[in-house]
Amino acid sequence: MMEYALEIKGLRKEYKGFTLKDVSFALPRGTIMGLVGPNGAGKTTVIKLILNLIRRQAGGITVFGEDVIAREKVIKSRIGFVLETPSFVEDAKLRDIAAAVAPLYERWDGTLFRSLISEFGLPLDKKFKKLSHGMKMKFSLALALAHEADLLVLDEPTSGLDPVFRRELLERLSGLIQDEGKAVLFSTHITSDLETTADYITFLHAGEVVFSLPKDEIHETWAVVKAGPELLNGKLRPLFRAIRETPHYIEALTSDIRTLKAALPAGAVIEKASIEDIMVFMDEGAAHV
Amino acid sequence: MKVIISNSSSDPIYKQITRQVKAQIISGDLAEGQVLPSIRRLAHDLQISVITTKRAYDELEKEGFINTVGGKGTYVAVQNPELLREKKMKIVEEKLAQAVDEAKLMGIGEDQIIHMLQLLFQEDE
Amino acid sequence: MYRLMLKDLRLHKRFVVGFGIAYVIYLAIFHSRANNPGAVSLFGAFLYAIIPLLIFTREDKFKAAAFNLSLPVTRKEFLQARYVLGWLVMLVLYAGTSLLTIAIPGTKLGLSAIFQVKLVLLVIFFMAVVFGLLMPLVVAFGFAGMIVFLVFCQVLGILFLFLANLFRPAISAAIRAIGEFLGPVQAGLGPAGSAATLVVVLLLFSYGSYRVCLFLFERKDV
Numbered sequence: 001m002m003e004y005a006l007e008i009k010g011l012r013k014e015y016k017g018f019t020l021k022d023v024s025f026a027l028p029r030g031t032i033m034g035l036v037g038p039n040g041a042g043k044t045t046v047i048k049l050i051l052n053l054i055r056r057q058a059g060g061i062t063v064f065g066e067d068v069i070a071r072e073k074v075i076k077s078r079i080g081f082v083l084e085t086p087s088f089v090e091d092a093k094l095r096d097i098a099a100a101v102a103p104l105y106e107r108w109d110g111t112l113f114r115s116l117i118s119e120f121g122l123p124l125d126k127k128f129k130k131l132s133h134g135m136k137m138k139f140s141l142a143l144a145l146a147h148e149a150d151l152l153v154l155d156e157p158t159s160g161l162d163p164v165f166r167r168e169l170l171e172r173l174s175g176l177i178q179d180e181g182k183a184v185l186f187s188t189h190i191t192s193d194l195e196t197t198a199d200y201i202t203f204l205h206a207g208e209v210v211f212s213l214p215k216d217e218i219h220e221t222w223a224v225v226k227a228g229p230e231l232l233n234g235k236l237r238p239l240f241r242a243i244r245e246t247p248h249y250i251e252a253l254t255s256d257i258r259t260l261k262a263a264l265p266a267g268a269v270i271e272k273a274s275i276e277d278i279m280v281f282m283d284e285g286a287a288h289v
Numbered sequence: 290m291k292v293i294i295s296n297s298s299s300d301p302i303y304k305q306i307t308r309q310v311k312a313q314i315i316s317g318d319l320a321e322g323q324v325l326p327s328i329r330r331l332a333h334d335l336q337i338s339v340i341t342t343k344r345a346y347d348e349l350e351k352e353g354f355i356n357t358v359g360g361k362g363t364y365v366a367v368q369n370p371e372l373l374r375e376k377k378m379k380i381v382e383e384k385l386a387q388a389v390d391e392a393k394l395m396g397i398g399e400d401q402i403i404h405m406l407q408l409l410f411q412e413d414e
Numbered sequence: 415m416y417r418l419m420l421k422d423l424r425l426h427k428r429f430v431v432g433f434g435i436a437y438v439i440y441l442a443i444f445h446s447r448a449n450n451p452g453a454v455s456l457f458g459a460f461l462y463a464i465i466p467l468l469i470f471t472r473e474d475k476f477k478a479a480a481f482n483l484s485l486p487v488t489r490k491e492f493l494q495a496r497y498v499l500g501w502l503v504m505l506v507l508y509a510g511t512s513l514l515t516i517a518i519p520g521t522k523l524g525l526s527a528i529f530q531v532k533l534v535l536l537v538i539f540f541m542a543v544v545f546g547l548l549m550p551l552v553v554a555f556g557f558a559g560m561i562v563f564l565v566f567c568q569v570l571g572i573l574f575l576f577l578a579n580l581f582r583p584a585i586s587a588a589i590r591a592i593g594e595f596l597g598p599v600q601a602g603l604g605p606a607g608s609a610a611t612l613v614v615v616l617l618l619f620s621y622g623s624y625r626v627c628l629f630l631f632e633r634k635d636v
Contacts, residue, residue, distance in 0.1 A: 030329070031339065051484045054635040076486035083484065087477040089425040100424035103417040104485050174333045195296070199338040214340045216301065 004065075005029045005151050005183030006050070011059035013045055018207060020045050023059070025202045025212035030180035032173055034194040035187040036275060037204035038283050043187035044084055046204070047155045050185075051081060063151060077106055080149030082157050086140040090129035094122060094139060105147035113146035133160045141169070145176075152176070154186035158193055166190075170197050191275040201275060205282050211255070219272055223257035224281075226250070227268035236263060242281040253281040290325055291318075294335055302337055306345035314354050314365055315377050325355060325363040418487060418495035419502075426469050430503070437465065438507060442514035452533060459537040462507040463544035466500035471557035479636045489632050497549070497624055504541050531605075535612050542616045546623030554630045 006027040013020040061068045102108045120138040158166045174197040202212040231250040240252040313319040332339040356366045448454040551559040
């Protein structure tokens with residue numbers, strides 16, 4: 001059995017004002033990976049490349065060991081997707097959309113679909129355009145889940161959703177990978193989504209992968225150090241990924257607190273770096289380093 | 290098996306799990322041979338990463354508290370009564386060591402500590 | 415293939431049925447009052463070809479392209495289904511309008527007028543040309559592309575008219591020359607031969623259009 005549900009190697013995509021460079025990471029089966037980064041980091045680009053919606057300049061993507069371009073149809077029949085802004089023919093009824101899409105999937109399970117619809121409280125006879133954003137998202141999810149996909153690829157599935165549904169969704173995803181053969185990749189810029197169920201986190205910034213690690217390892221190796229201006233001295237400074245100055249102290253982000261610990265000045269405070277901390281630091285702090 | 294994890298605790302989550310499971314096994318709340326939830330089940334129930342639960346279970350297995358039988362599940366290991374006693378002693382010893390450290394810091398002498406211990410034991414009777 | 419066509423039909427049910435029926439009725443009434451079956455039929459042909467294109471470009475409006483192409487289909491299959499569906503829609507519209515035209519009371523065009531072989535072939539040929547020209551434009555530029563092209567045609571038409579007036583004698587001579595060239599060719603081929611040639615040209619043109627579309631479509635970022 002293929003160990004990885006998704007493997008991306010050296011991916012490159014060039015746009016006029018933005019380039020995705022040398023993106024590599026792997027999603028093992030039976031796990032959930034959060035693809036996180038600020039807006040514009042390239043998350044949607046990566047997902048579009050996985051779904052072969054856009055062309056890459058370099059690199060390779062395989063899903064369950066098969067190339068996404070060469071075996072496009074077979075792979076897509078195993079992928080459940082939710083795109084950023086769910087868009088369908090707006091004036092079609094939900095019922096019609098489902099009827100249109102179902103025959104294209106071999107493993108479509110009508111009973112499962114109907115139970116999801118009733119669980120999500122979706123009115124099948126309403127036109128898609130009449131739904132609220134949250135309902136549109138839920139409908140997209142129902143479609144993605146109804147054909148027993150082995151890999152779920154979700155682009156910002158929680159944006160615009162209330163915390164209650166967000167929690168329910170994450171629980172559902174975690175329930176899904178009770179089946180060790182399945183895997184989930186979801187992108188988000190809402191970092192609190194990841195702090196619970198994600199197993200791996202890949203952090204994208206300005207088109208590059210900053211890290212792709214098991215979530216626990218991030219908490220053990222990344223940290224925020226707070227101290228006086230000694231932190232800025234020649235020897236220490238290059239060891240930090242980003243630095244911020246506040247009126248009372250200097251804050252610095254490090255990706256290797258274990259080795260750094262010994263070199264820190266006395267009185268320095270070390271704190272766990274949350275994903276949000278990392279994201280904020282990398283975005284503004286990078287300029288200072 | 291009852292595990293309560295705290296996100297705000299300074300202890301890594303896997304350590305919180307191992308500590309609680311160990312305590313329950315030693316106290317007998319978890320009986321020998323009792324089946325434990327799979328790492329995935331536990332991860333889902335606690336809404337944490339499966340990598341974390343795996344790590345906790347790996348450590349528990351290494352220290353001989355649990356056994357994983359491939360394909361069948363995870364069980365509380367048969368505890369060697371002497372080893373068990375040793376583990377129990379170890380936990381109490383750790384707690385006593387903490388108390389001794391505090392006492393030294395605060396200048397409380399050995400005799401006073403022993404007296405305190407006797408009073409505490411008497412309280413239960 | 416069928417499933418893809420059905421998908422498009424299901425998704426655009428309302429548009430196809432509502433618009434289609436209105437269209438057919440309007441055209442039939444128009445046809446039935448016309449004196450010249452030829453001109454009216456060609457006009458109809460143009461309109462029949464536009465409908466499938468309108469269906470496909472509706473997708474543009476809703477940005478549903480990304481969704482469609484994330485489904486388990488290859489771009490080739492997707493395009494092929496569109497060509498087949500497009501033709502089916504055009505032919506159904508043509509047949510429907512023709513039959514309705516005959517059925518309308520007081521119609522000036524009877525069965526024989528509508529179903530002359532020559533006219534039918536010409537209509538089909540014209541549909542193929544319009545559809546074949548516009549499909550690559552739609553694939554590459556979407557709805558906007560179609561509109562731009564149509565406006566361009568209008569402008570060209572006006573220009574032509576203007577030029578034709580200026581250079582009437584020269585153009586008349588040119589047309590006569592073409593007629594004089596084609597005449598014997600057509601006579602040589604005979605009615606069956608001409609029809610066959612037309613069909614072959616139509617097929618080649620349609621295939622060419624398909625290949626161009628496929629090239630554009632497979633390279634498009636969605």
